[in-house]
Amino acid sequence: MSLLEIDRATLKFGGVTAVNDLSFSVEEGEVYAIVGPNGAGKSTVFNLISRFYEPYSGRISFAGENLLDRRADAVADLGIARTFQNIELFDHATVLQNLLVGRHRHRRTSMIEELLFTPRVRREERRHREVVEEVIDFLDLQPYRDKMIAGLPYGVRKVVELGRALASGPRLLLLDEPASGLSVEETQDMRWWIDDIRKQMGVTVLMVEHDMGLVAGVSDRVLALADGAKLAEGTPVEVQSDPAVIAAYLGAPADGGVA
Template identity: 75%
Template sequence: MSPLLEFDNVTLSFGGLVAVDRLSFTVENGEVFAIVGPNGAGKSTAFNLISRFYDPVEGKIRLAGDDLVQHPSHDLAGLGVARTFQNIELFDQATVLENLLIGRHRFRKSNLLTEIAFTPFVRDQERQHRHAVEEVIDFLDLQPYREKRIAGLPYGVRKVVELGRALATKPRLLLLDEPASGLSVEETRDMAYWIEDIKKQMGITVLMVEHDMHLVSSVSDRVLAMADGHKLALGTPDEVQSHPAVLEAYLGAGDTADREAAE
């Protein structure tokens, strides 16, 4: 059986700058896979390649054996890939409920005409969407914010709403771009529990980019360390953290404190 996600020798460059350099790795069904590395290592670029915001110059990206390059960006949700964004990209003028409902867009069976007439079929479909969304709301404890507009919500809550919106699409593969950045210690702990539950209860494969090594080592099964667009090391969190190339990349390129100060 083919792996859920496969990067096969993928290269992407912007002009002369190589952002991702012959990168190969696979993500297996049911695991939590983390990508770590200093800023500019190409982690987010790898995500954007999966989301089809960029075309790889070389190499193949496959989802369960299916070549992703054939699909436009808006097909990805339908293929079972959902994602969050580093700087939160929610629909600010809509409520939490509406944001989560947009996550259900891939299940839309109605069309313009049936919707403006609001046929019984559309009403029934709406009931199903709302039922599915309420489950996500319960799972993430979002009840107090259901009717609130995103624009007035605190950062930590938005981060959770974005996770919820991704879950509402019922994905096979969930991409989390820095799920803990900007969160407090407690919020990060909640996030860790949710990631565990997403994997164990929902059986969703998680691929994440994260700086917080504590979170990474507590939830992930395997870790890929990147620097300058290529693979440094791949293995369990402990293996990667003690890998000489990783240590050198982190210490050699200035220590962690410097890097965080620069963010």
């Protein structure tokens, strides 16, 4: 059984079909990338998994459990964490606080206990903090720990967002364009981190990315989307050499494979 299974999902906005009868599955422990031209429905797939959008038809399951039975805020409880295309951090909080929000799904204390700050709350806080500090060390965020997000450069915010997702201790990490807007070196860092996340932490990664260098470098399998439907699926090399994918990217006249 695959970790994440999308089975014939379709989503329509008014008359536009954003995701069209799409099926794919992500195996535990792999890095799976989704590529495709702008407007192909890549982020929409993420939003379906995050339960921000309700699919028109189809099934989505995670570790055998039907995701569609869950509310958007209960998705995180299963161990699914994500980042956003345009960075959605908590701007008026520090890096540390942002990462600690990532621990929210592990909250065990009640409101009353927290108002009194009982010893149990303190113990839990220490435990959360230890996990967060591991993430900070892993991503080299030490210099920014107590800085406000609002004053941080773009590249750092991108890393903080990755850190927040990691702090939640996910089984599946959804990365929405992790390298967009990053410099060459920052992209290189991101590549190593994704590699380590998979190898050291054993986290499954599903990512949307335009940078084919990064995709080819880290992913085991690639799914190419166009107009919300599957164009090709396979290893990075297979997908990159697929005539339908080339046609979709270069906008060349379709010779057969492109719908």
